[in-house]
Amino acid sequence: MKYTMKAGLTALAAGLLALSSAQAMVDGDTIVLGSAISLTGKYSSNGVDTQNGYDFAVKTINDAGGVTVDGKQYKLAVKYYDDESTPARTAQLLERVINQDGVKYILGPYSSATTIAAAPVTEKYQVPMIEAEGASRALFNKGYKYIFAVLSTSEQYLASAIGLAAEIAEKNGKNPSDLKVAMVFENDAFSLDVRAGVVEDMEKYGMKAVIDDKMPADLSDISATLTKVKALKPDVLVISGHNKGAVTAARQIAELQVDVPIIAMTHCEGAKIVEQFGKDAEGYLCPTQWAETLSYTDDTFGSAADFDKNFKAAYPDYQTVPYQTAQAAAAVLVWKDAFERANSFDTDKVRDAIAATDMMTFYGGIKFSEAGNNVAKPMVLRQVQDGQYNVVAPSKWASHPVEWPRSTD
Amino acid sequence: MLDNLNLLSLAPILNVQLLLDGMFVGAIFVLAAYGLALVWGVMNVKNLAQGEYVIMGGYFAWHLSTYGLHPILSIPIIAAVMFGMGWIVYLTIIKWVIGRDLFTSLLATFGIALVVQQALNLAYGPDVRTAESGFEIRSLFGGLVTVADIKLISFGLCILLAACVVLFMKRSRMGQAIRATAQDARAARVMGIDTERVYAFTYALNAAICGAAGVLVSMIWVIQPFYGVPHSIRAFVIVTAAGLGNLPGVIMAGFGLGVAEQYSGFVLGAEFQQATAVGLLVVILVWRQIQMSRYRQVVE
Structure with missing residues (x-):
């Protein structure tokens, strides 16, 4: 009896494991991005601004037809974990996102400190991360190959x-x-x-x-x-x-x-x-990093002013749109662009497509240096x-x- | 550093600004430190949540000010609320750690500090807040020295509050009971003093004093759920330097710390402002150790 129960549990665990990795990076017609972000703790207000930016971008892109890869339409989705504003937790959760959930496309956390903790993890698993909220120069002088930042650096x-x-x-x-x-x-x-x-x-x-x-x-x-x-x-x-x-x-x-x-x-x-x-x-x-009065535009979000207007319509609690939200949305847009140019879900191909990004967005120009920081947008x-x-x-x-x-x- | 000293000698009027600012902030340090000295002296509990109570009082003041109540007027309300909260915390937590070893009470009050931080973060979010007093700012000596009325007023309030507490301890029955319990809890119980009640009252009184200090902090500095720690550290520095049950000492140490922080910020730079406070504590402790060892030699 005891033995069969143990066997049953093992089978159950194996089944659950298989189920979770089946969700992997692309689940049916959905591309899953992963993020550990500060929803509680000291960064939570900016963390939530970031999450809202991600969510708004995902919805806007999906409503406009999603992402086209190899002639097929895919929707975007984000799997979130709360890192409690603790860098050690960010690293831990990203290991989990990559290893257990099988997600291979990462959106950055909020803050430089948590991004600094996240970068070695994505580097170790050779999983690309597009981040929008870590501006520290420590992110761009270590020779990282898998981190790309849409924002201007802190200097x-x-x-x-x-x-x-x-x-x-x-x-x-x-x-x-x-x-x-x-x-x-x-x-x-x-x-x-x-x-x-x-x-x-x-x-x-x-x-x-x-x-x-x-x-x-x-x-x-x-x-x-x-x-x-x-x-x-x-x-x-x-x-x-x-x-x-x-x-x-x-x-x-x-x-x-x-x-x-x-x-x-x-x-x-x-x-x-x-x-x-x-x-x-x-x-x-x-x-x-960004202001709604700037004259930047793109096809998905329209102008900076359009982004401002549409975001406020979707999230009426905001009187002004923080730049943290705008750059978070821009990061999702870079993912869409990279998938479409790579025309593949292979992480290496997608990574190379991200590195070759050279686009104009409502948030400003985006073009990555060798180190992964954005050199096309001024403060x-x-x-x-x-x-x-x-x-x-x-x-x-x-x-x-x-x-x-x-x-x- | 020499440039800055030179600057002080060239424009001696700057000393006035530094001394005034130091005294004003020192007065607020004194309040929180006095509360700590009470709890420490009477119950032998080292309350690590001291700074969190200060910040909590600040948040309540800020919250009431959003309903249009001036923070100064909210002091009695906040003191009363904090008193009640202190009493509840005593009954639920502190009561069980009195008389245990040092680490139990440190851990328990550290736990309280964490819970208060997170509760404030949940309730008010992590934004940095300030409550506006709306008072004028006076400029003296052709604008070289400025004095914000709110700092003057809070200085006065600190003195008033401290005086009330001292009078209360000297004159009232409860004050006498607290002092008796501090001297010898067992003897006090034998004499019919309800020491349980004395402990609860002391802890609640400390929370109330901290709350009042917090109201002033919210108008002079900034508050954020996680900014309690520096207030706790300062209170500990002051009480350790002054010694327990030494109110004049606490006041002197508080003012001294305030002024020392201002001067070190000016001469050495902001990075040394708090380091100086802790450095001074070390000097005082070493000095006292030397004194004590002399004393012991004499006794031998």
């Missing part, structure tokens, strides 16, 4: 503010090398990447750093640093420290009445600085003007002139 985030400052200085008959820059960056991988990009561009123009402070992750008080800023009167102040850095800076810059002609910071939208600080947020320069800089985010740089895409010097009146 590009605030470098454009330095370029803009130089442009303004030249226009006013000043030498960019006379400019003084104050830098406040969180002491973490992402923010230090942003800093590296800023430093690189400062060196290009010969600008001088008068402050170079690094905030620890759990510090929510930079008033001492800002007191220094007040005393040293730099021409540019650049700040990056995730949402907390932006909120802390916005609050304390107002409180200490720090008056710097150009203040640029990351995470303005995520930190909701306009909603939380109103007039005090005026004039801040905020980099963004844009928006300024808070009358409570609106207006694109002011680079000049090719600018919809409004930059207000300089910054004033809150």
Whole structure:
């Protein structure tokens, strides 16, 4: 009795295993993409934005006829797991997606930290991953062959503010090398990447750093640093420290009445600085991967403005569409394009097709370097003007002139 | 570093800004630290959830402010709610770990901290929030020094709250009972003091104090479900430096820590702001160890 039960259980387990691997990468007329994403924990709000972007893109592509491979129409579907905002869990879940579920096409997680944990796994199994939310340079200097990122990397985030400052200085008959820059960056991988990009561009123009402070992750008080800023009167102040850095800076810059002609910071939208600080947020320069006012278009989503409109219609809770959502959707679009060009489900062929991607999307141009980062799309800089985010740089895409010097009146 | 010191000597007025900011934030550290000193001293429970209670109070204030209630006015409500919550936590968890060894109480309160973090994350999401006081910002010395009214007010409130707690401990029956229990719980029980009730009250009072501190934090800094830890660390640093049952010491250590953080942030950079706090603690402990060893030699 005992023996037969054991045999039965074994058979059952084997059956379940067979069932799960039958689901594999292509299940009937459905192509299954896999993703471990932060639906709970500290990244959950951005994680959900990303998931909504994936889901919206899948639905839009399916409604438009899906993906055509070898003359046959396929639908897309995504198998999600919640990585609880923990990188170790991301890696674990991806092993599971690839080994147990048999999924061979991966959509990236949310955040650089989790993507850094995911990359070695996809590399090990030689499974391509198109990611939209990991911008750290650590992803693109390891020689990975199977990771492709649609977004601009983190060094590009605030470098454009330095370029803009130089442009303004030249226009006013000043030498960019006379400019003084104050830098406040969180002491973490992402923010230090942003800093590296800023430093690189400062060196290009010969600008001088008068402050170079690094905030620890759990510090929510930079008033001492800002007191220094007040005393040293730099021409540019650049700040990056995730949402907390932006909120802390916005609050304390107002409180200490720090008056710097150009203040640029990351995470303005995520930190909701306009909603939380109103007039005090005026004039801040905020980099963004994407804005709905940009004139990019493609055949699936239409223009950036169309994407914005249709996404809001599908998800009425959103008043503005975060760029995280837009780039997530763009990643799915790259999958569709790659499958169709590869005209096959063979992972190596699909991988090579992804590497050869050169397309225009509503999110911007997408063309991957050898390292896998997108080199066809610039970061844009928006300024808070009358409570609106207006694109002011680079000049090719600018919809409004930059207000300089910054004033809150 | 030398440049920054030079800057301080060139513009001495900056010292005023640093001292003021240090005192203002120090006052808030004092509140949470005093609550910790109470619980630690009376019940010998090292409450690792201290910072989480602060953040919880901050979130409640933020939540009420979305209904149009000014955070300052919400302090009594939040203190009352946190008091009730503290009492419940005592009855369900803390009660069972008093008198056990150190690790049991550390683990239990660490567990509470995790649960509070996740509960706040579920309830309010992981966004970084601040509650707006809407008060003016004064600028002195031609704008070189600025003082936000909210910082002044919260400084005043901290002093007031601390004074109330001290008076309560000195004058009221419950305060006396708490002090008696802290001195010798067994003797207090023999004298007819309901030590169970004293413990529950102490823990609840601590939660209420933290909640009130949290309201001020939400208006001066930022709150996020996972930002409790630095508040816990500061409270531990202050209490360890000041010693238990030493209220003037806690106040001095709190102000000292606030000012030290500001100065190290200015001179050494923001990356050393908190490192300095912990570094100072080490110095104090070493110094005290040396003192103690001298004392022991004298006794011998």
